[in-house]
Amino acid sequence: xxxxxxxxxxxxxxxxxxxxxxxxxxxxxxxxxxxxxxxxxxxxxxxxxxxxxxxxxxxxxxxxxxxxxxxxxxxxxxxxxxxxxxxxxxxxxxxxxxxxxxxxxxxxxxxxxxxxxxxxxxxxxxxxxxxxxxxxxxxxxxxxxxxxxxxxxxxxxxxxxxxxxxxxxxxxxxxxxxxxxxxxxxxxxxxxxxxxxxxxxxxxxxxxxxxxxxxxxxxxxxxxxxxxxxxxxxxxxxxxxxxxxxxxxxxxxxxxxxxxxxxxxxxxxxxxxxxxxxxxxxxxxxxxxxxxxxxxxxxxxxxxxxxxxxxxxxxxxxxxxxxxxxxxxxxxxxxxxxxxxxxxxxxxxxxxxxxxxxxxxxxxxxxxxx
Amino acid sequence: xxxxxxxxxxxxxxxxxxxxxxxxxxxxxxxxxxxxxxxxxxxxxxxxxxxxxxxxxxxxxxxxxxxxxxxxxxxxxxxxxxxxxxxxxxxxxxxxxxxxxxxxxxxxxxxxxxxxxxxxxxxxxxxxxxxxxxxxxxxxxxxxxxxxxxxxxxxxxxxxxxxxxxxxxxxxxxxxxxxxxxxxxxxxxxxxxxxxxxxxxxxxxxxxxxxxxxxxxxxxxxxxxxxxxxxxxxxxxxxxxxxxxxxxxxxxxxxxxxxxxxxxxxxxxxxxxxxxxxxxxxxxxxxxxxxxxxxxxxxxxxxxxxxxxxxxxxxxxxxxxxxxxxxxxxxxxxxxxxxxxxxxxxxxxxxxxxxxxxxxxxxxxxxxxxxxxxxxxxxxxxxxxxxxxxxxxxxxxxxxxxxxxxxxxxxxxxxxxxxxxxxxxxxxxxxxxxxxxxxxxxxxxxxxxxxxxxxxxxxxxxxxxxxxxxxxxxxxxxxxxxxxxxxxxxxxxxxxxxxxxxxxxxxxxxxxxxxxxxxxxxxxxxxxxx
Numbered sequence: 067x068x069x070x071x072x073x074x075x076x077x078x079x080x081x082x083x084x085x086x087x088x089x090x091x092x093x094x095x096x097x098x099x100x101x102x103x104x105x106x107x108x109x110x111x112x113x114x115x116x117x118x119x120x121x122x123x124x125x126x127x128x129x130x131x132x133x134x135x136x137x138x139x140x141x142x143x144x145x146x147x148x149x150x151x152x153x154x155x156x157x158x159x160x161x162x163x164x165x166x167x168x169x170x171x172x173x174x175x176x177x178x179x180x181x182x183x184x185x186x187x188x189x190x191x192x193x194x195x196x197x198x199x200x201x202x203x204x205x206x207x208x209x210x211x212x213x214x215x216x217x218x219x220x221x222x223x224x225x226x227x228x229x230x231x232x233x234x235x236x237x238x239x240x241x242x243x244x245x246x247x248x249x250x251x252x253x254x255x256x257x258x259x260x261x262x263x264x265x266x267x268x269x270x271x272x273x274x275x276x277x278x279x280x281x282x283x284x285x286x287x288x289x290x291x292x293x294x295x296x297x298x299x300x301x302x303x304x305x306x307x308x309x310x311x312x313x314x315x316x317x318x319x320x321x322x323x324x325x326x327x328x329x330x331x332x333x334x335x336x337x338x339x340x341x342x343x344x345x346x347x348x349x350x351x352x353x354x355x356x357x358x359x360x361x362x363x364x365x366x367x368x369x370x371x372x373x374x375x376x377x378x379x380x381x382x383x384x385x386x387x388x389x390x391x392x393x394x395x396x397x398x399x400x401x402x403x404x405x406x407x408x409x410x411x412x413x414x415x416x417x418x419x420x421x422x423x424x425x426x427x428x429x430x431x432x433x434x435x436x
Numbered sequence: 437x438x439x440x441x442x443x444x445x446x447x448x449x450x451x452x453x454x455x456x457x458x459x460x461x462x463x464x465x466x467x468x469x470x471x472x473x474x475x476x477x478x479x480x481x482x483x484x485x486x487x488x489x490x491x492x493x494x495x496x497x498x499x500x501x502x503x504x505x506x507x508x509x510x511x512x513x514x515x516x517x518x519x520x521x522x523x524x525x526x527x528x529x530x531x532x533x534x535x536x537x538x539x540x541x542x543x544x545x546x547x548x549x550x551x552x553x554x555x556x557x558x559x560x561x562x563x564x565x566x567x568x569x570x571x572x573x574x575x576x577x578x579x580x581x582x583x584x585x586x587x588x589x590x591x592x593x594x595x596x597x598x599x600x601x602x603x604x605x606x607x608x609x610x611x612x613x614x615x616x617x618x619x620x621x622x623x624x625x626x627x628x629x630x631x632x633x634x635x636x637x638x639x640x641x642x643x644x645x646x647x648x649x650x651x652x653x654x655x656x657x658x659x660x661x662x663x664x665x666x667x668x669x670x671x672x673x674x675x676x677x678x679x680x681x682x683x684x685x686x687x688x689x690x691x692x693x694x695x696x697x698x699x700x701x702x703x704x705x706x707x708x709x710x711x712x713x714x715x716x717x718x719x720x721x722x723x724x725x726x727x728x729x730x731x732x733x734x735x736x737x738x739x740x741x742x743x744x745x746x747x748x749x750x751x752x753x754x755x756x757x758x759x760x761x762x763x764x765x766x767x768x769x770x771x772x773x774x775x776x777x778x779x780x781x782x783x784x785x786x787x788x789x790x791x792x793x794x795x796x797x798x799x800x801x802x803x804x805x806x807x808x809x810x811x812x813x814x815x816x817x818x819x820x821x822x823x824x825x826x827x828x829x830x831x832x833x834x835x836x837x838x839x840x841x842x843x844x845x846x847x848x849x850x851x852x853x854x855x856x857x858x859x860x861x862x863x864x865x866x867x868x869x870x871x872x873x874x875x876x877x878x879x880x881x882x883x884x885x886x887x888x889x890x891x892x893x894x895x896x897x898x899x900x901x902x903x904x905x906x907x908x909x910x911x912x913x914x915x916x917x918x919x920x921x922x923x924x925x926x927x928x929x930x931x932x933x934x935x936x937x938x939x940x941x942x943x944x945x946x947x948x949x950x951x952x953x954x955x956x957x958x959x960x961x962x963x964x965x966x
Binding site for chain 2: 073075076171175176179183184187188191194195198199201202203204205206208209210326327329330333336337340344
């Protein structure tokens with residue numbers, strides 16, 4: 067069988083869409099009010115550090131997934147426990163991401179259609195894509211991403227041309243410093259911490275050395291797009307409305323009206339969101355599938371469709387309604403899951419790997435002497 | 437219970453026992469048969485066919501027998517040959533041994549491509565190919581001569597892939613004419629053709645043509661293996677071969693390109709692709725094919741490159757229009773009327789007031805009617821052509837709208853969809869989009885524009901999983917290859933395209949030396965001013 071490889075452009079588009087994913091749907095850093103865009107700007111640098119950390123972890127064993135690194139550190143039995151934890155974690159995140167989008171669709175686009183159906187149809191597509199493999203996911207994202215850029219630029223231009231951007235909304239700048247500092251930790255967990263999923267994907271990159279630069283560039287570009295989105299939201303809607311609406315960017319896009327012809331372009335925003343969600347959910351689900359592949363030693367394709375169905379089911383079950391879902395995501399999950407699994411275990415693993423390597427090197431040295 | 441068994445057993449009945457069995461040519465060596473026994477064997481193999489001729493003649497002192505199928509052999513030429521070579525020979529000559537036969541064939545048929553045969557099976561094959569076979573008494577080899585009657589259509593203008601400017605010849609059914617058309621364009625010793633015989637019953641000759649040294653060896657070897665592995669009773673068209681050699685058959689998209697233009701085939705071969713020419717079909721297959729090939733016409737290279745680039749963009753746009761226009765109509769009217777500007781929405785709603793159906797029924801009705809018309813247009817006898825067009829234009833266009841079955845805007849949408857679908861330079865790809873359009877309409881009626889987007893994502897995922905002879909179908913867009921972008925969405929000027937497409941990984945990627953744009957001669961003295 068052909069080994070599946072991701073080209074650099076594909077990894078580039080994957081990371082951008084992954085970061086845009088649900089963050090562009092529900093908005094990030096909104097607690098910082100008019101300074102939300104500064105929060106995103108600061109966290110961009112933190113995001114770069116986080117990405118380089120994950121990349122460093124991967125570069126200790128190029129071509130190996132996180133699960134195989136577990137096995138390197140411990141025995142296979144312990145590695146299976148860790149793998150199972152991560153597999154379930156990724157599955158859960160996939161459910162959350164899909165739920166975000168399902169709520170968006172059922173609130174804003176198709177109010178009468180049951181959310182179960184919209185989610186199921188999207189998951190079937192994701193299941194099919196993953197069944198075809200990560201390469202297909204990469205190519206699909208490669209084809210659709212240019213439109214994302216065009217649409218975001220168009221949104222910026224149209225909002226500006228329609229004189230909807232009110233710079234008074236973002237003043238005063240940099241006053242409530244405490245709010246800024248307070249809202250940074252949540253951003254570190256979501257969306258940047260979630261980049262941990264790429265510790266599974268990056269094992270398939272063709273040019274591993276070059277991909278480090280590409281990864282960092284894509285994180286930077288995605289952050290800039292996010293910053294532009296957050297800036298647009300606050301500047302167009304004002305901090306009050308921005309904090310209150312469920313889908314701030316969608317509300318901002320609905321303001322566009324030029325010559326009574328170019329209006330209601332929220333379809334473009336929904337496109338950007340849908341692509342982001344599709345990629346993000348697929349990457350998480352792929353991480354989960356790879357975990358199952360590691361545990362059961364069966365090709366991950368076998369699990370693609372069943373796991374897609376399970377994701378559909380649990381995306382409905384994880385919360386009662388949208389507010390419940392948001393509270394769970396922004397206040398519970400961050401400390402319970404994100405911090406330990408995004409940072410705790412990876413840092414611990416890095417130390418173990420370094421220790422093992424160090425001991426191995428020493429052994430090797432003594433071996434040469436004897 | 438027994439009764440049912442009886443009924444069922446009717447279908448399960450074995451073949452009716454019959455003593456008529458298909459004859460097979462036996463592999464008997466000629467030296468084991470006498471002159472008469474051989475004649476009997478041949479007549480037995482061909483049975484009662486009316487066109488088999490087996491005539492005994494005298495040649496000098498010896499006696500010979502000539503076998504041929506009179507319907508396939510060019511009898512005029514045969515008569516001429518018999519008159520000049522055999523009857524004018526002197527009485528002394530005789531053919532009694534294999535050496536005599538060799539001498540005779542070298543002397544008389546040296547340049548006309550004779551073959552010496554020593555097996556009954558080969559004799560039968562030769563006769564079937566349209567050659568004549570001569571056997572002399574007491575000689576254990578037979579002489580096979582080519583007098584094939586190659587009557588067929590003469591080279592005409594292409595019917596499906598027309599151009600305004602460019603060569604106007606097209607392939608015909610006869611394979612040697614087709615190869616000749618390609619050879620005329622590429623006068624190069626590296627242009628090679630390999631012959632295969634495909635079809636257990638039809639034994640159709642299939643030629644695989646390629647540019648040796650340019651084409652990628654792996655792709656060539658893969659094509660060879662696939663052609664060799666074909667096991668089928670009959671092929672009549674290149675489409676039959678296409679279905680048997682493509683990478684995946686569970687898809688609506690064509691994975692091999694077909695063209696009836698020799699200039700297109702020559703261009704593709706020089707890029708490093710492989711042409712498969714099938715006897716009896718004016719459509720030549722070109723593999724590997726990528727999606728962007730279906731959006732390029734040979735004429736793109738024959739006109740101004742700004743115009744070509746523009747036309748290519750039009751093709752991509754019309755592909756999207758042909759694909760999503762009807763489903764977008766359904767989706768917008770059913771789920772998102774707010775997306776339309778208010779005035780347009782009002783006029784659409786006003787038109788739809790009298791229409792008794794929901795949008796999806798209206799669209800399906802019209803699209804299916806159009807497909808019926810289209811199919812009728814292709815199949816009908818030429819004489820009734822006018823009737824169909826009048827009925828189509830009047831009934832479908834005007835009367836249906838006036839009768840209130842459909843709205844006027846629906847007619848516009850069906851029309852633009854149809855026209856957009858005719859833009860493709862390649863018919864096979866247009867068919868794929870016709871099928872997907874119906875899926876899109878139905879999904880749009882359930883999930884609106886969200887569903888349309890989902891199906892498009894599904895389609896792109898499917899497309900990116902496809903491969904044509906190992907080459908990714910969406911190359912060079914996904915995986916994105918920047919060097920190959922000169923001939924995808926736009927066409928760069930011909931002097932700037934120095935490289936062959938790298939997704940085909942050709943042996944020699946450089947086409948010619950890099951050179952600049954042609955420019956007017958430098959005026960003397962202008963350079964000296966400084």
